[in-house]
Amino acid sequence: MNNKQVVRILNQLADYLDLAGENSFKVSAYRKAGRAVEASRFVIADHLDRLLELPGVGKGTAGVIEEIVETGQSSQLERLRNELPQGLPDLLSLQGVGPKTIYTLYKELGITSREELLQAAELGRIRGLTGFGAKKEQKILEAVQNFAQRSERVLRVHALQVAKEIERNLTTLSFIQKMSVAGSLRRGRETVKDLDFVIATTHPEEVADQIVQLPFVKEIVNQGSTKVSVVVDVEGIQMSVDFRLVTREQYASALHHFTGSAEHNIRIRQRAKQMGYKVSEYGIFHDDSEEMITFAEEKDFFAHLQLAYVPPELREDRGEMEAAEQNQVPTLFQQGDYMGDLHMHSLYSDGAHSIREMAEAAKERGYEYIAITDHSQSLQVANGLTITELREQWEEIAQVNREVEGITVLRGTEMDILPDGRLDFPDEVLAELDVVIASIHSGMKQDRDTLTRRLVEAMENPYVHIIGHPTGRVLFKRDGYDLDFDHIFQTAKDTGTILECNANGRRLDLNDELLKKAKDEYGLTFTINTDAHSVPDLSRVELGISTARRGWLTKPDVINSKGLDELQEFLKEKRKKNRKNR
Ligand code: DGT
Ligand code: CA
Ligand code: CA
Ligand code: ZN
Numbered sequence: 001m002n003n004k005q006v007v008r009i010l011n012q013l014a015d016y017l018d019l020a021g022e023n024s025f026k027v028s029a030y031r032k033a034g035r036a037v038e039a040s041r042f043v044i045a046d047h048l049d050r051l052l053e054l055p056g057v058g059k060g061t062a063g064v065i066e067e068i069v070e071t072g073q074s075s076q077l078e079r080l081r082n083e084l085p086q087g088l089p090d091l092l093s094l095q096g097v098g099p100k101t102i103y104t105l106y107k108e109l110g111i112t113s114r115e116e117l118l119q120a121a122e123l124g125r126i127r128g129l130t131g132f133g134a135k136k137e138q139k140i141l142e143a144v145q146n147f148a149q150r151s152e153r154v155l156r157v158h159a160l161q162v163a164k165e166i167e168r169n170l171t172t173l174s175f176i177q178k179m180s181v182a183g184s185l186r187r188g189r190e191t192v193k194d195l196d197f198v199i200a201t202t203h204p205e206e207v208a209d210q211i212v213q214l215p216f217v218k219e220i221v222n223q224g225s226t227k228v229s230v231v232v233d234v235e236g237i238q239m240s241v242d243f244r245l246v247t248r249e250q251y252a253s254a255l256h257h258f259t260g261s262a263e264h265n266i267r268i269r270q271r272a273k274q275m276g277y278k279v280s281e282y283g284i285f286h287d288d289s290e291e292m293i294t295f296a297e298e299k300d301f302f303a304h305l306q307l308a309y310v311p312p313e314l315r316e317d318r319g320e321m322e323a324a325e326q327n328q329v330p331t332l333f334q335q336g337d338y339m340g341d342l343h344m345h346s347l348y349s350d351g352a353h354s355i356r357e358m359a360e361a362a363k364e365r366g367y368e369y370i371a372i373t374d375h376s377q378s379l380q381v382a383n384g385l386t387i388t389e390l391r392e393q394w395e396e397i398a399q400v401n402r403e404v405e406g407i408t409v410l411r412g413t414e415m416d417i418l419p420d421g422r423l424d425f426p427d428e429v430l431a432e433l434d435v436v437i438a439s440i441h442s443g444m445k446q447d448r449d450t451l452t453r454r455l456v457e458a459m460e461n462p463y464v465h466i467i468g469h470p471t472g473r474v475l476f477k478r479d480g481y482d483l484d485f486d487h488i489f490q491t492a493k494d495t496g497t498i499l500e501c502n503a504n505g506r507r508l509d510l511n512d513e514l515l516k517k518a519k520d521e522y523g524l525t526f527t528i529n530t531d532a533h534s535v536p537d538l539s540r541v542e543l544g545i546s547t548a549r550r551g552w553l554t555k556p557d558v559i560n561s562k563g564l565d566e567l568q569e570f571l572k573e574k575r576k577k578n579r580k581n582r
Helices: 003-019 024-039 048-053 059-071 075-083 088-093 099-109 114-122 134-150 156-170 204-212 251-259 262-274 298-304 320-325 355-364 387-403 448-460 485-495 512-522 536-550 564-579
Strands: 176-181 195-201 217-223 227-234 237-246 277-279 284-286 369-372 408-416 435-439 498-502 526-529
Touching: 003 024, 003 059, 003 075, 003 088, 003 099, 024 059, 048 059, 059 075, 088 099, 088 114, 099 114, 114 134, 156 176, 156 195, 156 227, 156 237, 156 536, 176 251, 195 204, 195 251, 204 217, 204 227, 204 237, 237 251, 251 298, 262 277, 262 320, 355 369, 355 387, 355 536, 387 408, 448 485, 485 498, 485 512, 498 536, 512 526, 512 536, 526 536
Parallel strands: 195 237, 369 408, 408 435, 498 526
Antiparallel strands: 176 195, 217 227, 227 237, 277 284
């Protein structure tokens, strides 16, 4: 049994206990244990003797984990599964509808499914319950309606996981000459409806036969000699997948066509037409000829249309055609340009690993530096640090810097911008930090002017380097704050404040479009950070990079491309420039 399977059962147990109205301390203990197992770097099943080393795991939870590993299930969970109505756990996936609400709705109105919930909300039966009301009823109604829409798309981080598993399996099949993922995943989009693969093969039927037999294929939607469509289930994530089977000659054109976007493809076809050509899925025809021209690589396809190569992330008809015509496609930011991560949490606040563990993992990734940016005192739900605790942390940072060679740990904070606009630490404390991120974590429903002013005032502080996850959006959960972006971008420019592209797969904040706007219209500079709460989270930098690429960012646009000395000089500049104004 691997760690992920253990985590899934622990989380399920916590969910079911919540639904049964159990003591919330007990429930949060299981959730905490789940996070610790997830973040653990050893295989739990092989090291049951080390369970108590995991943060937040005590004797009771250790016993439950042992049972899960030994029997593959939890007797407590099985008991709850029999006692609770079947549809109840599904309701947990509705945004803003918590387990206690679900418990009440079940007890009072007997609701056990989304359909029943929708009906009850539409009939106005929920508002009368104690502690509910018309406003809450409306919120529940919207949550059910939203669910129907959002369930069509999958987060990029999950789609990548499925795609990697499929790729791993495709490499074991016979007769495949070349293959690539295409579609919105290849373009780096933050959510994906279905996966698309393009495969070059000499034996399409045989490849199709092998694909439908892969272990994760749950349903065969269509099986032909040019296209196979299936539904897969990889570690509980279900997705539709299209496989296009083509010859090696057709491959480059097909890869371009099925990468899209549809809007980009329309522009390509228009250009071809102007040149007297016609583009098909498999190649290009000249007007005067029946013969199809094919290409070895995608770049040859673009070259035939007298266009520079356009990276997939730019293929959205957002100016890439004009750039390609003028040979002005930018060299986008890439993984190798990334020198260090400036936003992460440790055991001091709500992270799962020590400063030393984060530093060693970052070193292994080849970074020159990291900043430890734990939460500040007011964010009590995330165990924010007081000034005294912050100073203790500096001692530990100094010690890690002495003991771990080849990487530098910077002193940082992710400081709350309080609801009234004040900052959570005084300037004297901020002055002693290398990296100051200011973020909003409360008062998120304030009006546009108030929220904009909070961010603007934070940026006007000479000690604030970075605004963390500027819009606060969480994909499938909440939209970003209502903000005056022009005012914010102008202030960032005037004050020299850096805006973050947060690489958490649910945030990706700023998103691609806002990054592009801020760069094109205001010439801003950015930082890509993972906001890691554990060692494995460091790898999600790839999500931030694909978002930055979709925002047309290049190496000089991103401060994480700087070496340590250059970065530290840069971070001091804002203070120097603005100090006389205070
Ligand atoms: P999504 O919705 O996340 O799956 O987005 P895509 O872009 O992966 O869309 P999908 O899977 O429907 O199609 C993959 C690509 O195939 C698409 O980006 C462009 C190409 N394609 C598919 N259908 C059409 C079409 O009707 N017209 C054009 N021009 N291109 C298409
Ligand atoms: Ca797709
Ligand atoms: Ca598709
Ligand atoms: Zn934050």
